[in-house]
Amino acid sequence: MLANMAVSITVLASGSSGNCTLVSSSSTRLLVDAGLSCKEIMRRMKLCGEDPSCIDAILITHEHGDHVAGLHVLAKKLKVPVYMTGATHESYRRWARDSAGNKVTLERLESFASGRAFHVGDVLVLPFTIPHDAIDPVGFTFVSEGIKVGVCTDLGYIPPNVRDHLRHCNILMIESNHDVEQLRGGPYPWSVKQRVMSNVGHLSNDALAKYLTSDYDGGAEFLILAHLSEKNNHPEIARMTAERALGEQRSFVRNHLLLAAQQEPLPAVRL
Numbered sequence: 099m100l101a102n103m104a105v106s107i108t109v110l111a112s113g114s115s116g117n118c119t120l121v122s123s124s125s126t127r128l129l130v131d132a133g134l135s136c137k138e139i140m141r142r143m144k145l146c147g148e149d150p151s152c153i154d155a156i157l158i159t160h161e162h163g164d165h166v167a168g169l170h171v172l173a174k175k176l177k178v179p180v181y182m183t184g185a186t187h188e189s190y191r192r193w194a195r196d197s198a199g200n201k202v203t204l205e206r207l208e209s210f211a212s213g214r215a216f217h218v219g220d221v222l223v224l225p226f227t228i229p230h231d232a233i234d235p236v237g238f239t240f241v242s243e244g245i246k247v248g249v250c251t252d253l254g255y256i257p258p259n260v261r262d263h264l265r266h267c268n269i270l271m272i273e274s275n276h277d278v279e280q281l282r283g284g285p286y287p288w289s290v291k292q293r294v295m296s297n298v299g300h301l302s303n304d305a306l307a308k309y310l311t312s313d314y315d316g317g318a319e320f321l322i323l324a325h326l327s328e329k330n331n332h333p334e335i336a337r338m339t340a341e342r343a344l345g346e347q348r349s350f351v352r353n354h355l356l357l358a359a360q361q362e363p364l365p366a367v368r369l
C-alpha cells in the first residue's frame with residue numbers, strides 16, 4: 099500500500115446560494131454538484147491547494163440551481179464526464195441556458211440510476227433516493243480504500259432507505275438546514291416556509307438531532323453539518339443542537355463535528 103493513500107472531502111461551498119464538494123481518493127477526484135460559477139469553483143479549489151485540471155468527473159445530486167448553476171461552463175472547461183440520472187438530465191436540459199440565452203448540451207454525459215452502484219476510477223459510487231422536491235434527487239456514498247464517505251443534503255426528512263445507506267460512514271456530510279423557530283419567524287413568504295418545512299424540503303437542526311440520537315450508528319470520525327440556511331439558522335445553534343444530540347450517546351466520542359459554510363471552503367477532511 100502507498101503511504102500517501104487517503105480519502106478526503108473538501109466542501110468548497112454549501113448552502114442555498116451554491117453547493118460544490120470535492121471527494122478524492124489517492125487516484126480519483128470527483129466533484130459533487132457545481133452550484134457556483136465555474137470561475138468561483140476554480141478559485142476555491144486553488145485556495146484549497148487543489149488543481150481543477152485533476153478532476154475526473156462531476157456528479158450531480160439534483161437539478162436545483164444551487165447545485166448546477168456553474169455546471170455547463172465547468173464541464174466544458176474541464177472536458178470531464180458529468181454523471182446524473184436520466185430524469186435529472188431531462189429536467190436540467192429543459193431550462194438550462196448559457197449566457198447568451200441558448201440551450202446547453204453536456205458533451206460527455208453519463209447516466210446512472212438511483213440504487214445502482216458504479217465505479218469512477220477507484221471510487222465505488224452508490225446513489226440513493228432522497229425525499230426532496232426535485233425530479234429524481236439523490237444522495238451519495240463513496241467507498242475507496244476501505245473508507246466510506248456519505249454526502250446527503252436537500253432532504254425533507256430521513257426515511258429508512260437513507261438511514262440504511264448512511265450506516266458505517268467514516269465521514270458523513272449531512273444537512274442541518276434550519277432552526278424551525280427562526281424559519282417560522284423569518285423573512286420567507288409563507289409558501290416558501292411551508293416548502294422548506296415539508297417532507298420534500300430541507301432537514302431542520304431538530305430533525306437531524308433526532309436522527310443522531312435514535313438512528314445514527316456513531317461510526318463517523320467526522321460529521322460535517324451542511325446546507326445551513328444563512329437566513330433561518332445560525333452555525334452555533336446548529337452546532338449546539340447536534341452536539342447535544344451526540345452528547346447523549348457516550349460511545350460517540352470519536353465524532354469530530356465540523357460545519358460547512360456558504361462563503362468559504364471547509365479545508366480538506368482526510369482519512
Ligand SMILES: [Zn+2]
Nearest residue numbers: 114162164252
Ligand atoms: Zn440545495
Ligand SMILES: [Zn+2]
Nearest residue numbers: 160162230252
Ligand atoms: Zn434542492
